[in-house]
Each structure stands twice: as C-alpha cells, then as structure tokens.
Amino acid sequence: MMTDKKNRPVFLDLRRIRLPVVAVLSIAHRITGVAMCLAIPFIIYLLGLSLRDAQGYAQALAILDNPIIRVLAVFLSWALSHHFLAGIRFLLIDMEIGVEPDAARRSARLVNAAGLIVPVLLAVVWL
C-alpha cells in the first residue's frame, strides 16, 4: 500500500498548474482578511495622529504623500473591496444561494473582477 502511494505520479509544474477560480477567490479572501488585520494598528495610529491637532493632521497627510504608503493604501482598498464582496458571496453560499458549481464559478469570477474596480480607480487618480 505504502509503495503504491510512493509510486504515484507527481505533477508539480507550477507554470502549468491552474488554480480553479473559486480557489483564487478563497485564497485572496484569506490573504485580504489577514492583511487588513495587520493594517489596523497603522490605521489607528494615522487616525489618532490626524485628530491630535493641526500639526498632527499635516504629519498624517505627509505620511500619506509617501509613494510606498500610497501603493499600500491602494492594496488595502483592494483588500477591503475583495474581502467585502467575497465575504457576502460566502454568506450567500452558506444560505445555499449560488452553491451549484456553475453558479459558484460565475459569482467567483464576478467578485474577483468587481473587487478590482475601486483599487484601479484609486490607483488612476492617486498614484
């Protein structure tokens, strides 16, 4: 039995493995959830700084002027919009709405694409 398992063919050509669209959505949902959690301390710091006084507000604006911070903010806008839409989709599926494989694939494609609208617009006007 063990030998059979050992002798099974292994296909690990990462350039040719295509993840199903629902897997892409699910992995992105986890990554975006974790990314938003990690961003919370920084966002609270920035909010506190901006509310402290006029000088703090100017400092917060200066931080947001940094190109790296802007790219991170655009990434976070994607994280929130993807996570929000994918979360709603998961909740609908939990209620047995759109569970059929075809419908699930269609909604996954829709969410993956719609989640890009806000960050792309933000990148266009802000980067």
Ligand code: HEM
């Ligand atoms: C904006 C509205 C949001 C909705 C509708 C939503 C929805 C969901 C749902 C349904 C799940 C469970 C997914 C599953 O069944 O595997 C989930 C997981 C999670 N959410 Fe949210 N969420 C939202 C906002 C947030 C925010 C703001 C954060 C972080 C600051 C966050 C962090 C997480 C994390 C870390 C997980 C666990 C991910 C995993 O282990 O796969 N969520 N969310």
